[in-house]
Each structure stands twice: as structure tokens, then as C-alpha cells.
Amino acid sequence: MPTVVSPRPVASPSRTHYAPSGAAKKNGAAHSIARPTCIPIQTHTLGAHDSIVEAAVRYVAPHLQPGDVLVVSEKALGCTQGRAIPVANISARPLARLLSRFVTKTPAGIGLGIPETMEMALRECGAVRILLAAAVGALGKLLGRRGWFYRVAGRRASSIDGPCSYTLPPYNTCVSLAPLDPDGAARELSDALGNIGIAIVDINDLGGEVLGSYRLPISDRELMDTLRSNPLGQESQRTPFGIVRQPLEATLSPSTIEA
Known part of the structure; x- marks a missing residue:
């Protein structure tokens, strides 16, 4: 059984809120609205011999903060289920x-x-x-x-x-092939990572969708808006996980966290 991990506390965490794109005007001046970022997490090449939960505990848990949402590549989940x-x-x-x-x-x-x-x-x-x-x-x-x-x-x-x-x-x-029971996998990941929001996503350079989720604090549309640039990649990046974080909570650069 993987170790259950609680997110590392930070000072005055703000509630997860996903602002729309664009700019807001305040006192006559234009101000860019801060947007959430997705921080790709690199791992070793996952396969049927791996557990997606154990991989998340190993690679993702050390970097989590309250309010984070974890997105997981559906292809990586499927690979750990022997679906390749x-x-x-x-x-x-x-x-x-x-x-x-x-x-x-x-x-x-x-x-x-x-x-x-x-x-x-x-x-x-x-x-x-x-x-x-x-x-x-x-x-x-x-x-x-x-x-x-x-x-x-x-x-x-x-x-x-x-x-x-x-x-x-x-x-x-x-x-x-499509992963089996993505909602169930999202629930297991959330339980192991301190009850954070989880989304199993199918993303490519042309678009994407949420295949399964658990405790997701935002709508699928809002999440897809954050992931529209396909930050996890679809080539040789080995980044099956991504931490979606609010700007006020961000203490990590949105650049890839290497394995």
C-alpha cells in the first residue's frame, strides 16, 4: 500500500479559483489577470510493471501545496494498466x-x-x-x-x-487503449495524495477532454482552458503528471520538474 501523503503547508493558502483569460481595468489602467499554471512532472518511463499511485507518491507528492490539482495523462494510466x-x-x-x-x-x-x-x-x-x-x-x-x-x-x-x-x-x-475506470483511478490518487483534486485527461495539440476526475474543484471547461497549450506534451517528455496551481500559491516555476 502506498504511503498517504498530506500536501506541504504554505502560508495563507488561497481558495482555488480559475480566472477567465483577458485583462481587467482598474483605476483606468489595464492589468493582466493572473492565470493558473500547469507544472509538468517528469518521471521514468512508466509501464505495466508500475503503479500510477506509487509513481505519483514518489514524483508528485514532494511538490504539492494546498489548493493544487493534479492532472494525469490517460495514456500513462493506461500503460500502467497494461493497455499498450x-x-x-x-x-x-x-x-x-x-x-x-x-x-x-x-x-x-x-x-x-x-x-x-x-x-x-x-x-x-x-x-x-x-x-x-x-x-x-x-x-x-x-x-x-x-x-x-x-x-x-x-x-x-x-x-x-x-x-x-x-x-x-x-x-x-x-x-x-483507453484506461480502465479513470474515475476510480482518480479516487485512489486523491486518497494517496491527501485528498487533492485529480483529473485524468486526454490532451493533444488539437484539444482534449477529462476522462475521469475526483474532488475536482473546477469545471472540465476551466481545466481544459488551463491545459490548452498541452503542457504535458505528447512526444518524449516523460511528463505524465502536471500540477495545476494558482499564481498566488506558486512557489515553483512552471518549467518541468525533472525526475
Whole structure:
């Protein structure tokens, strides 16, 4: 069992409040509104042999302050759950090979556009659901509507990432699946780190979403606004954790805390 850690006390901590972007005018002069920062936390390369909770206690706990919120990469959580499957270990059925040919590839990544990722979608969601999603998606294309396939297939299908050259090895040759029970994982992390707010996030350079959370003191939209620059990165940074901190509480630079 990991050690339960209480955040380090600081003088007069302020309540977590996320101000909107922009500037405020006071006494006729423009003043920039202070915004929360996200401090990336570097770790070793996490894998199926690691516990996400133990990693957080080791790398994150020493830097926590009251009011902090911890964001966790969904891909890192999935990797610790054994949800990164080497492409070489995936045998795609003929249906997966057929369906993958009709997937539109985008700058966001491979998606289900190769037989191996489509095969994992069939395993995760079931062949019936994927076939129904394919039919609805085809109808959507005829009507000029996009995204219908994933609306039917669901989050487990949309969260599948294929291998790509810029991903941290050995995951550059893996198919990454959505983490299991992100809300439960967030709860375990919060309990181990002194009941702080936790969010499991799927972030890339094009946007993101909160997959699971616990004790989160702000809305998903406010959190995504803070993370819009993708501070955790998506290449070889090894920064699966980020501490979201208010400016008045910040005693750490927003630059990466190295392992």
C-alpha cells in the first residue's frame, strides 16, 4: 500500500479559483489577470510493471501545496494498466482489414485507420457495435456530417491511438487503449495524495477532454482552458503528471520538474 501523503503547508493558502483569460481595468489602467499554471512532472518511463499511485507518491507528492490539482495523462494510466499492446502482437481479422480501409486519416493521428487499431476497436467495443457505427458513419458522410461513427462506437473506440514515430519508446510501436475506470483511478490518487483534486485527461495539440476526475474543484471547461497549450506534451517528455496551481500559491516555476 502506498504511503498517504498530506500536501506541504504554505502560508495563507488561497481558495482555488480559475480566472477567465483577458485583462481587467482598474483605476483606468489595464492589468493582466493572473492565470493558473500547469507544472509538468517528469518521471521514468512508466509501464505495466508500475503503479500510477506509487509513481505519483514518489514524483508528485514532494511538490504539492494546498489548493493544487493534479492532472494525469490517460495514456500513462493506461500503460500502467497494461493497455499498450505491441502492434506485432495484434493479429487483425479480415473484418478489421476491410473496415480500416474506409477510415479517414487526419493530422490528429492514425486512429482506426490501420488493421491493428481497428482490430482493437472490435475487441473493445464488439463487432456488432463497430459495424453499426460504420453504417451510421457512412450515412453521415453522405449527408456531409462528420463524427457519427465515434458517436455510436463510443469513447473506447475514439480513445484508441495507433503507433507513431514521435511517441516515447517503446510505445511508438504500440496500440494504446483507453484506461480502465479513470474515475476510480482518480479516487485512489486523491486518497494517496491527501485528498487533492485529480483529473485524468486526454490532451493533444488539437484539444482534449477529462476522462475521469475526483474532488475536482473546477469545471472540465476551466481545466481544459488551463491545459490548452498541452503542457504535458505528447512526444518524449516523460511528463505524465502536471500540477495545476494558482499564481498566488506558486512557489515553483512552471518549467518541468525533472525526475
